[in-house]
Amino acid sequence: MTLDAGETLAVVGESGCGKSLSAMAITGLVPPRAKLIADRIALKGKSLLGLREREWRGIRGRRIAVVFQDPMTSLDPCYTIEDQMREIGRQHLALDARALRARMLDLLRQVGISSPETRLSQYPHQLSGGLRQRVMIAIALMCEPELIIADEPTTALDVTIQAQVLRLLADLQKEHGFGLILITHDLGVVAGAADRIAVMYAGQVVESGPTDTVLSAPAHPYTEGLLHSIPVPGRTARGAPLGFIPGVVPRPDAPHTACGFINRCSRPVSACATPIALMPIDPAHAARCIRPCLGGQIVERHPATETAA
Amino acid sequence: MKPDALITVEGATKDYIVHAEGVRATLRALRGIDLTVRRGEVLAIVGESGCGKTTLSRLILGIEEPSAGHVSLEGKAATDYDRLARAALIQPIFQDPYSSLNPRMTIGQIIAAPLVVRGRGGRRERHTQVMDAMRQVGLAEHLRNAYPGQLSGGQRQRVAIARALIGEPEILVCDEPTSALDVSVQSQILNLIAELRARFSLTIVLISHNLAVVHHLADRVAVMYLGQIVESGPTEKIFASPRHHYTRALLDAILVPEAHRRLPRLTIDAEFPSPLTPPPGCAFHPRCPAADAVCREIDPPPVGDGDTRFRCHHPLPTPA
Known part of the structure; x- marks a missing residue:
């Protein structure tokens, strides 16, 4: 599979076809018992194979960000939204506390959250599913990544919220220019949201082409x-x-x-x-x-x- | 009661006592539901999570009693039936065939269970009936001795359907029957439901958030929002010219796998309010593009328009 800058590739398939595993292999995050064998995995020409943990730290979260299906399990219930956003910012951005807070508020506004000051001090359970997914997208955008992998980002959401979150991702992509890999089982999601599709079946890509x-x-x-x-x-x-x-x-x-x-x-x-x-x-x-x-x-x-x- | 009404729901309200952030509160899951399901039709109840559609199905199944109002099956209160009599009339099919089948029983035992609890038939007779039921839902004979864990999701849902049908009920209540299944299997189950409905003249209450599935199977649709039915009518009419703005938004949000589609831009934005604190007036007004001062104060009563009913002060126009 290949992905151009600013492009959206949808990886489509049924449960167990290997779509999530393929995309997560790009980040080097495969289950401990899995062995990743690849001829080449590269981001902007730089190989991602055999990187050391220290080298990954400059890539995961910074150049490649992931948005998972269920924001309730990927956000830590014990920490406020501010804590969780700050953690990423401190890790990767050289900003002082005030600039970092301004950045967090700006990102929350960009993902369509209307009262960002209030939301920053809240815990994940105080937010609706749609808001939590918007927070996840804001965290993904923190370091202006070149690639965002969204794994079933709207599957857990209601139909009206699903359309809004997909629209948000498309609008943000236009503005920020990141490449987007959209993993989904829903061909309806693909239709409006992706430039190209890779259809997977039983661990292989069986068809790929323009949507x-x-x-x-x-x-x-x-x-x-x-x-x-x-x-x-x-x-x-x-x-x-x-x-x-x-x-x-x-x-x-x-x-x-x-x-x-x-x-x-x-x-x-x-x-x-x-x-x-x-x-x-x-x-x-x-x-x-x-x-x-x-x-x-x-x-x-x-x-x-x-x-x- | 209309002569052809099989299920009648009148002014049904359901309250739950919940503890939200340490405070006792009343959650009104249903707020005055009026609904008739006619013999032989497929009625779909649609709406987003938390709208009360599953609560309504539990009242219809007699699993729970309404806090106020009535639910009757064939003119008799759903909760007045004894369990066996009710089970002979109405059967559920649940969303998740992974949790609705006992993992320690064989497929044959699971499907025969309704006959066993009713003491119907001898061993040999039951065996024949189980085999018939398995054939009708497209399960291979040898699976009789298998356990649910050995079956795929689609096969399990077929087992659930066979179990529901073996007592020859008149009504099936299908709560998101395909949403836990893979796309390539969903259509097989939808085809099976349609086929069995025609063969046994079943009445079906279909609960779903998937409007494409609803459009395909249902004769009539009831759209729920925050514990109320905000619009109901014949499927074709609702899809062609919805009168309620929420129905319009749900239809706009359908994502269709066709080339040259664009993502919809919905006319509603804010999120679903908490059912603990429903907005005053029309419950939909905070999300509605047409809301004005009247909507913020007065809850619109249902108004009739031929065979459709809707609750809205400023309904969408009907096409000329």
Whole structure:
């Protein structure tokens, strides 16, 4: 996966597909029992592989910030909002106490919090879910990061608040120019919010491309199946059966000896019994499929020659 | 009571005593609900968390009694039924199939439980009924001896549906039946609910915050805000021309997976108020773009408009 400066990439997939793990690998934060193997992970050309803990300190929170799904568990219930914002500021910014407080108030205003002085002295439980997520975004912005990873930032929020928080992230991105990786299971969230999509399935990216292309002309049968299974008011006939993907996701410990989607695919052939590479369809759009759908037609591709190209 | 009314809720209020920051307070979760569910229809109750939709479903299920007002099923108070009689009439399907199935019982035992508690049928008869129920919800026969922990989320929700249907109830109350499931599985469960409804002429109360799902399944919609029904009417009509500003905002907030979409700019901004201290007048006025002095003082009564009802001093216009 790649992300340009100021761009939003949505990483989409169902639970257990590896979308959070992939994004967190960028920050070097993988579970203790996991081993991260990568050819290259780089931020603005500088490799992030094999960094020491001391070197990470200059990157996490400063150049890369993370906004998690549930602000109640990522904010410490025992400390006020001011304490938690100050901690990040002290760690990374050379500001005196007064300048730091001014910075905190400014950030809270930027994320749409109307009485920032009051909020600073409050504890997380005194804030609503939407306000807590705004505080998390303010903390993420503290050091003007180049990259923000937002992991299901609106999943725990009500529908009207969800739209506001997504809008806020988009507005702040325009102003601050950070790159945004938006991890979500909700293709509806992606539609308005992301420039590009990477669809993940069973630990692999199965399709990637510009949002509008992937949503209007999905090439991979998994993407296609997902889009057909979601009711859309005004488009799907009310009450008519919805599309669905038969079967279940392979277990994470299943060996990668075939296309991971073969057992649920609507159009498998014998050649699908070998691992399939992510192959380009055009310079911006790629699919891990030897029979992708292009312009409404199933196209046959040959895995060996395509992989070599 | 209308002749075709299966569930009737009249002036239902529900209070809970809570302790907020060390102070005893009354939380009025429902504030005068009037609602009729007709035989054979799917009625959706929509609204954001804390609006009271789950409390309302608990009154309908007879799990709780209203503090004031009435809830009746087939003309008889929901809490006057004995448990078995009520269970034969109305069954719930809950959001989380991970916590609503006993992990120490096999799938066969879970589905048969409603028959066992009623002492219905012998061993062999029950076995046949369990097998039928499993087939109807699309569960493979061999899963009869499996435990819930061995099943996927979608399979578990099918077990919950089979258990609900085995006693042949007339009413299903589905509280967010798909929101704990993955997208590729959600549609299978929605299809199953639609199919079973047609086959058994079920009456369904669907509780959801997902308006796309509601639009797909429901015949009528009731929109709740802070313990009140602020708008109700036929699904098509509500989606095409909502009269209440809150309904409009909910519809605007639907995020659809289509190309060339923009994020919506909602006309409401402030957040949901605390149900402990509901705003005076119209409870929605602090968030409403059309609110004025009247809205801040007088709670708008429900007004009828053909088959839709809404509570608003300044309703959105109907299309000419």
